Amino acid sequence: MHKKLFIPGPVEVAPDVLAKMATPMVGHRSQDATALQKSISEKLQKLMFTENTILLSTSSGTGLMEAAIRCCTRKRAAVFSVGSFGDRWYEIAKFNNIEADKFSSEPGQPTTPEMVEEALKTGKYDVVTVQHNETSSGIMNPVQAIGEVVKKYDDVLFLVDAVSSLGGAKIEVDAWGIDICITSTQKCLGLPPGLSLCSISDRAYEAAKQKEFRGFYLDLVKLYDRVKKSHQYPSTPSLSHMFALDYQLDRIINEEGIENRFDRHTKLANILRAWAEKHFSLFAAPECRSNTVTCINNTINFDFADLNKKLAERGFTISNGYGKFKDITFRIATMAECKEKDLLELLGAIDDILGLEI
Numbered sequence: 181m182h183k184k185l186f187i188p189g190p191v192e193v194a195p196d197v198l199a200k201m202a203t204p205m206v207g208h209r210s211q212d213a214t215a216l217q218k219s220i221s222e223k224l225q226k227l228m229f230t231e232n233t234i235l236l237s238t239s240s241g242t243g244l245m246e247a248a249i250r251c252c253t254r255k256r257a258a259v260f261s262v263g264s265f266g267d268r269w270y271e272i273a274k275f276n277n278i279e280a281d282k283f284s285s286e287p288g289q290p291t292t293p294e295m296v297e298e299a300l301k302t303g304k305y306d307v308v309t310v311q312h313n314e315t316s317s318g319i320m321n322p323v324q325a326i327g328e329v330v331k332k333y334d335d336v337l338f339l340v341d342a343v344s345s346l347g348g349a350k351i352e353v354d355a356w357g358i359d360i361c362i363t364s365t366q367k368c369l370g371l372p373p374g375l376s377l378c379s380i381s382d383r384a385y386e387a388a389k390q391k392e393f394r395g396f397y398l399d400l401v402k403l404y405d406r407v408k409k410s411h412q413y414p415s416t417p418s419l420s421h422m423f424a425l426d427y428q429l430d431r432i433i434n435e436e437g438i439e440n441r442f443d444r445h446t447k448l449a450n451i452l453r454a455w456a457e458k459h460f461s462l463f464a465a466p467e468c469r470s471n472t473v474t475c476i477n478n479t480i481n482f483d484f485a486d487l488n489k490k491l492a493e494r495g496f497t498i499s500n501g502y503g504k505f506k507d508i509t510f511r512i513a514t515m516a517e518c519k520e521k522d523l524l525e526l527l528g529a530i531d532d533i534l535g536l537e538i
């Protein structure tokens with residue numbers, strides 16, 4: 181039996197989107213491939229509220245995180261972390277021999293504009309990385325307000341991990357001053373895993389050109405140059421994902437509507453949070469709760485593995501905690517095409533299995 185995914189990626193993929201993955205191939209140097217990349221770019225620019233260049237990468241989101249911090253950090257990166265994926269930027273920097281410092285918030289607390297200001301005032305940094313949405317802790321950071329701080333520092337580039345939120349929450353890339361905004365296909369965009377994408381500003385491109393060693397496959401300058409020249413890629417991209425993404429972006433923009441999609445995610449998160457607060461408590465502080473993944477404290481100490489096994493028998497699956505909070509929290513995602521009816525069915529099943537008071 182297929183288990184409906186309420187995990188924070190991969191997510192349920194609509195059958196017609198899945199079917200587009202089986203589109204017959206075209207040559208990756210053909211006019212068809214050019215037209216496909218162009219079409220995807222224009223649609224993503226709408227969804228991301230940006231005029232910046234769109235790059236696709238046939239890697240998961242971590243690939244573009246590595247590309248971004250490696251290509252953009254000339255001096256030193258200030259990495260702001262509110263959980264495991266924020267920590268990942270720091271690990272990536274370390275393994276690429278890039279100078280970086282990590283600034284972690286207290287558990288459940290956001291990255292604040294004040295923290296960023298304090299770090300940037302030292303003059304040590306030319307890159308800031310921030311999580312828009314931290315999947316391990318269910319925190320959505322105030323990226324707009326942080327962007328206002330970063331804008332004051334001319335030589336500092338602002339890199340944002342929106343892997344688990346882009347397409348499910350509004351991110352105004354240009355207005356918020358984001359130089360590189362990264363996401364993966366298997367989360368709020370509602371596609372299978374295997375492709376990631378980012379917007380990149382011209383100033384990030386110019387800064388990257390100053391770096392001598394930017395890697396090869398994930399060299400943002402090489403990717404940017406090729407896209408600007410021909411709307412193609414230096415190596416062969418996952419055309420299957422591109423067909424499906426192009427189609428899915430039409431569904432998002434024209435069928436559902438961008439704002440409606442964001443509103444649906446907000447509504448689902450509110451339902452989930454109200455349920456969680458009735459029976460448990462929420463990990464994230466009230467001012468920074470994610471609209472795409474909710475992290476819940478297991479205050480009654482139920483056996484998570486047993487719950488998920490019983491949910492599987494009813495056709496659902498949810499996620500345990502992640503990283504340091506693996507055993508004391510659990511997570512439910514409401515990403516992509518998630519519907520209120522499905523969420524209510526899931527919550528009803530959990531109530532029933534755990535014998536929670538309705």
Ligand SMILES: Cc1ncc(COP(=O)(O)O)c(C=O)c1O
Nearest residue numbers: 240241242265313315343344364
């Ligand atoms: C916030 C966040 N950043 C980065 C990643 C890594 O993305 P990927 O698995 O696509 O490499 C994830 C994956 O779950 C994530 O949730």
